[in-house]
Amino acid sequence: MTVDLRSDTVTRPSPEMLQAMFSAEVGDDVLGDDPNCNALEAEAAALTGKEAALFTPSGTMANQIAIRCWTQPGDEIILESDAHPYHYEAAGAAVISGVQTRLVQGERGLLDPETLFAAIRPYNIHFAQAALVLVENTANRGGGTVYPQEVLQQIGDGCHERGLRVHMDGARVMNAVVASGKSLAEVVAPVDSVSICLSKGLGAPVGSILAGPKDMIFRARKVRKMLGGGMRQAGYIAAAGRYALQHNVARLADDHRRARELAAGLNGLGLGTRPVETNMVYVKIPGAEAAAERLNAAGVLCFALSDDAIRLVTHLDVDDAGIARAVQVFGEIVG
Numbered sequence: 001m002t003v004d005l006r007s008d009t010v011t012r013p014s015p016e017m018l019q020a021m022f023s024a025e026v027g028d029d030v031l032g033d034d035p036n037c038n039a040l041e042a043e044a045a046a047l048t049g050k051e052a053a054l055f056t057p058s059g060t061m062a063n064q065i066a067i068r069c070w071t072q073p074g075d076e077i078i079l080e081s082d083a084h085p086y087h088y089e090a091a092g093a094a095v096i097s098g099v100q101t102r103l104v105q106g107e108r109g110l111l112d113p114e115t116l117f118a119a120i121r122p123y124n125i126h127f128a129q130a131a132l133v134l135v136e137n138t139a140n141r142g143g144g145t146v147y148p149q150e151v152l153q154q155i156g157d158g159c160h161e162r163g164l165r166v167h168m169d170g171a172r173v174m175n176a177v178v179a180s181g182k183s184l185a186e187v188v189a190p191v192d193s194v195s196i197c198l199s200k201g202l203g204a205p206v207g208s209i210l211a212g213p214k215d216m217i218f219r220a221r222k223v224r225k226m227l228g229g230g231m232r233q234a235g236y237i238a239a240a241g242r243y244a245l246q247h248n249v250a251r252l253a254d255d256h257r258r259a260r261e262l263a264a265g266l267n268g269l270g271l272g273t274r275p276v277e278t279n280m281v282y283v284k285i286p287g288a289e290a291a292a293e294r295l296n297a298a299g300v301l302c303f304a305l306s307d308d309a310i311r312l313v314t315h316l317d318v319d320d321a322g323i324a325r326a327v328q329v330f331g332e333i334v335g
């Protein structure tokens with residue numbers, strides 16, 4: 001039995017989702033007449049409480065389009081030091097938008113408002129002009145952590161007072177929604193734009209959403225085209241995204257419960273874990289690379305994210321038996 005805990009990106013479409021894709025009516029989305037893309041974008045705008053939304057091929061592209069829309073070349077963007085666009089987006093912000101990245105140390109991937117505001121420099125001809133702050137909710141390298149809503153509100157208000165925009169990398173914002181019990185619109189209200197991955201815990205094969213004000217999404221549509229992200233009969237994958245939003249949000253609570261159970265099982269073996277807030281378990285293991293290799297060989301697929309930490313992610317395709325098996329294999333290999 002293989003248990004794939006590498007990421008929630010590994011989920012495959014269920015038979016019901018495939019049926020929704022198979023029966024999708026499609027058009028040419030670059031020409032604006034794909035009914036499923038149009039419906040997905042309207043539904044995503046309504047769910048986020050933003051004026052408009054855009055379907056993109058990936059979360060990376062959605063983040064990069066947002067950076068491009070909110071900045072001018074030579075501006076500065078500010079991110080927490082563990083943020084995805086800094087670590088894993090191939091310097092896209094520098095290449096696509098010509099901006100300078102400033103990192104601010106937060107805690108468990110979350111920015112502290114006072115530390116952030118102290119990093120925002122006033123206008124000066126010597127300085128890169130800070131234009132955009134990115135917040136990640138949930139924070140991946142932070143351990144799947146959720147921003148307390150009052151902190152997000154403080155960040156949003158403080159940035160707006162200083163003339164900056166705020167973009168949320170909400171690849172896993174639905175996990176934050178389910179963990180907090182708040183609506184998506186409430187969670188994203190303090191930020192100007194949000195990207196949301198449909199292909200992680202929500203189980204769609206491809207695609208993300210970028211939501212924000214109408215004029216920003218109008219510009220975003222052109223940037224998407226520039227980056228080669230205009231897709232033709234994309235309704236087949238938009239149909240999967242619509243299915244995911246309708247059927248796979250509430251069940252994220254199961255992934256969170258299984259992550260807590262997995263952590264408890266590993267704690268029972270004497271292994272330390274970071275507090276579990278959503279669907280990620282970070283296990284402390286000296287020699288994490290070698291341990292991950294042994295776990296992978298035994299059928300528990302995972303990644304070492306540093307010398308002493310392995311990340312395990314629960315998702316749609318991991319059931320209770322998978323969690324029990326993972327704990328058993330950890331016990332045999334590293335316990």
Ligand SMILES: Cc1ncc(COP(=O)(O)O)c(C=O)c1O
Pocket residue numbers: 009057058059060061063084085136138140169171172197199208
């Ligand atoms: C926090 C976060 N943002 C953005 C992305 C990028 O998503 P994609 O792989 O669809 O480009 C990921 C993917 O793992 C992520 O974890």
